Amino acid sequence: MNVTIIGCDGAYPRVNGATSAYLVQDNETKVLLDCGSGSISRLQNHIELKELDGIVISHYHADHYADLECMQFATMLDTFEKKRENPLVIYGPGEEQMLTYKNFCKGNTFKGKESFTIGSLTFETKLNKHGIEAYSIKVTNEDGECLVYTGDTGYYDELPVFCEEASLLIAESSCYEYERGKLAGHMTGGEAGIVAEKSGVNTLILTHLPHYGDVEKMVDEAKQFFNGEVILARYDSCIEV
Ligand SMILES: [Zn+2]
Numbered sequence: 621m622n623v624t625i626i627g628c629d630g631a632y633p634r635v636n637g638a639t640s641a642y643l644v645q646d647n648e649t650k651v652l653l654d655c656g657s658g659s660i661s662r663l664q665n666h667i668e669l670k671e672l673d674g675i676v677i678s679h680y681h682a683d684h685y686a687d688l689e690c691m692q693f694a695t696m697l698d699t700f701e702k703k704r705e706n707p708l709v710i711y712g713p714g715e716e717q718m719l720t721y722k723n724f725c726k727g728n729t730f731k732g733k734e735s736f737t738i739g740s741l742t743f744e745t746k747l748n749k750h751g752i753e754a755y756s757i758k759v760t761n762e763d764g765e766c767l768v769y770t771g772d773t774g775y776y777d778e779l780p781v782f783c784e785e786a787s788l789l790i791a792e793s794s795c796y797e798y799e800r801g802k803l804a805g806h807m808t809g810g811e812a813g814i815v816a817e818k819s820g821v822n823t824l825i826l827t828h829l830p831h832y833g834d835v836e837k838m839v840d841e842a843k844q845f846f847n848g849e850v851i852l853a854r855y856d857s858c859i860e861v
């Protein structure tokens with residue numbers, strides 16, 4: 621299993637950039653975690669849109685789902701042109717109806733599900749500490765390889781517990797240590813490091829990065845709390861799990 625960084629900006633996309641979107645590939649299965657602004661443009665640097673099996677949305681802030689409706693239209697057009705046979709599977713919080721698009725996209729809700737599968741991948745979710753209903757997402761393949769993507773969240777004690785099976789943690793790092801506690805519902809690089817250390821993952825990717833300051837400093841901030849590998853999210857980088 622591997623994950624490719626499609627979008628890693630917080631709040632809004634930088635020039636030619638994208639907000640939250642991470643392509644998880646496991647054998648033939650291709651799933652996008654979040655579908656932020658600019659993401660389906662950048663996704664096409666890696667796969668054709670018709671190849672995507674599913675999308676899992678962490679929460680309904682625009683920087684995490686802004687391109688979803690465009691992706692639904694792309695799916696319809698690819699189906700009309702007979703490029704795509706199966707509907708796109710879309711999971712998210714809330715109601716199924718808002719994720720379903722005619723017969724082209726099959727919406728599903730997290731509600732009432734301990735886990736769900738798309739292709740060879742199993743997904744579990746954990747309710748975060750954020751301004752609206754938002755989830756961390758755990759992805760496990762049939763070989764037991766496991767990653768967690770936090771979506772958006774403030775630090776909470778159950779988060780490292782949720783991440784214990786994972787070797788890779790993709791954690792939001794929206795602010796610097798000097799801002800800790802100022803931006804409710806988001807973590808600093810240091811707090812992401814605390815989650816990584818407590819959970820025992822091997823590798824931490826810092827993402828959902830701010831547009832100001834020196835983001836390289838966040839790596840040092842995370843390393844003050846975490847002894848494993850710390851990587852700053854970079855467009856188009858692919859990390860093996
Ligand atoms: Zn958010």
Ligand SMILES: [Zn+2]
Nearest residue numbers: 631681683772
């Ligand atoms: Zn966000």
